[in-house]
Amino acid sequence: MSTVSTAFGKAAAEDRAALVGYLPAGFPDKQTAIRAALAMAEAGADVIEVGLPYSDPLIDGPVIADAVHHALKGGTRLADVFDTVTAIANAGTAVLLMTYWNPVDKHGVERFARDLANAGGAGLITPDLTPEEAGPWLEASDAHGLDRVFLVAPSSTAQRIEQITAVCRGFVYAVSLMGITGTKEAVSSVAGGTVARIREHTDLPVAVGLGVNTREQAAEVAAFADGVIVGSAFVRRLAQAPAADEAVAAVRALTADLSEGVRRPR
Secondary structure, eight states, rough: OOOOHHHHHHHHTSSOOOEEEEETTTTSHHHHHHHHHHHHHHHHSSSEEEOOOOOOTTTEEEEEHHHHHHHHHOOOOHHHHHHHHHHHHHOOOEEEEEEEEEHHHHHHHHHHHHHHHHHHHOEEEOTTGGGOOOHHHHHHHHTTTTTTEEEEEEEOOOHHHHHHHHHOOOOEEESSSOOTTTOOOOTTHHHHHHHHHHHHTTOOOOOOOOOSHHHHHHHHHTTOOOOOEEOHHHHHHHHHHHSSSHHHHHHHHHHHHHHHHTSOOO
């Protein structure tokens, strides 16, 4: 079992949803990002999703897009991303890398998989990679024992869900709404139905992302999903903090709050 599978299994054994927290590497700077991720883990996040800064973040809204732009302007490179992954993994927390496909392809798929595994990463979340184009990644992830998390949209047909879940490992990422991240203040009403349709095709855990900002929303999603993914709310705390210590403290406090939400009786 991967560290991600173990984390979801532990949450299920405790009759709660897993909390998956996202932070981009290098924002507001490398060390603060690492400190914030470690604080997130200490405060109750089960899995950390590290964003690889990329110049064309297709599904990311303005909060995350501005953060990754700042990280890139600050000189964040792939080595810094892997350093961030290693710091989290060495602390004993499951860590996935969220990346668009171009950086992986440019680095070399096999080389990327090898370097990620050596850094202690559990696998990739790939929002713009389709099963039809995933052959090289499926082979490389098999060779290095990495999880591969693909996204299912509310508009996905049953046939499409079958194709996507067949190549997933770790968990399935259920997108709660059509659109970009960080622009909704409420969880989509179709999220529960999307999770139910995914479960018709797989026994893997299903985690819901996009639209969760508060403890109450985390509890709402935890009532029907195996995992709750939160990104923009964390990045917003980092962006609004006046200094590094305050940024880390803000991430810690939000994590603790959300952790209470996913632990409410289901």
